[in-house]
Amino acid sequence: MRHPLPAAALAGAALLALAACSGSGSGDDAADGELALVTSGTLTVCTNPPYEPFEYEEDGEIVGLDIALTAEIAADLGVELRPLNTGFDAIESGAALNARQCDIAASAITITDAREENVDFTDAYFDADQGVLVAAGSAVAGEDDLAGLKVGVQQATTGASWVEEQGLEGVQFEDLGLQIQALRNGQVDVVVNDVTVLESYVDDELEVAFVVETGEQYGFAVRTGNTALLEAANATLARITQDDTYDTLVAQYFGTGAATD
Numbered sequence: 001m002r003h004p005l006p007a008a009a010l011a012g013a014a015l016l017a018l019a020a021c022s023g024s025g026s027g028d029d030a031a032d033g034e035l036a037l038v039t040s041g042t043l044t045v046c047t048n049p050p051y052e053p054f055e056y057e058e059d060g061e062i063v064g065l066d067i068a069l070t071a072e073i074a075a076d077l078g079v080e081l082r083p084l085n086t087g088f089d090a091i092e093s094g095a096a097l098n099a100r101q102c103d104i105a106a107s108a109i110t111i112t113d114a115r116e117e118n119v120d121f122t123d124a125y126f127d128a129d130q131g132v133l134v135a136a137g138s139a140v141a142g143e144d145d146l147a148g149l150k151v152g153v154q155q156a157t158t159g160a161s162w163v164e165e166q167g168l169e170g171v172q173f174e175d176l177g178l179q180i181q182a183l184r185n186g187q188v189d190v191v192v193n194d195v196t197v198l199e200s201y202v203d204d205e206l207e208v209a210f211v212v213e214t215g216e217q218y219g220f221a222v223r224t225g226n227t228a229l230l231e232a233a234n235a236t237l238a239r240i241t242q243d244d245t246y247d248t249l250v251a252q253y254f255g256t257g258a259a260t261d
Helices: 065-077 088-092 158-165 176-184 195-201 227-242 245-254
Strands: 021-023 035-037 042-047 056-058 061-063 080-085 119-121 126-135 150-154 169-173 190-194 206-218 221-223
Touching: 035 042, 035 227, 042 065, 042 088, 061 065, 061 080, 065 080, 065 227, 065 245, 126 158, 126 176, 126 195, 150 158, 150 176, 158 169, 158 190, 158 206, 169 176, 176 190, 176 206, 190 195, 190 206, 195 206, 221 227, 227 245
Parallel strands: 021 035, 042 080, 150 169, 150 190
Antiparallel strands: 056 061, 119 221, 126 190, 126 206
């Protein structure tokens, strides 16, 4: 399920108002709304591949829709982009941002109230739901069929929370790649994660059994109080929506001719 950038991304960011870039080396936020980056001249992005098409490795580099979108933010700021492979638990908890490992986190992060206690989110840029991936020909067809099964989840994700809320037996893995491997080798019976990324694993052996409509939305995260970077990121999201860059990038990374189904 794919949707264009939510209309909320346009609110409050109609004009591109970029803060001045100055590197502090220590990554401390500058005063008076001035933008200070962890590394001068570089926008460092915490991300957690594999999570195709949002972030994944290709020819030794991290690429994907999240990387392309944050590259637009970096370009508007006049700086280079540096993706940094980071554990998702450190991303969603805000630990990586607070430790000044990166300036912004971009890893298909669902905006939640709990996470907003630890980070500031940009406007939403993607809509998502959960999916259940199974071996082809599995009898699993709905939520009731998950009872008694071992459900592979990615730690610290909304999918893991959903499985716990249903009272199911969740088996945690550090990343999506390990989840898929566990399903293929029979360590778990099914895998729960965002349906958009599970679709890339569908083949003769694996299929999406069903979708759980959770109505989630992704946002980029910055350190709490880093208003200069937050405003710059929102301005870029507004700009790329208005000039069709967003639709072009979605079509590119989803391998489709359009940004929506």
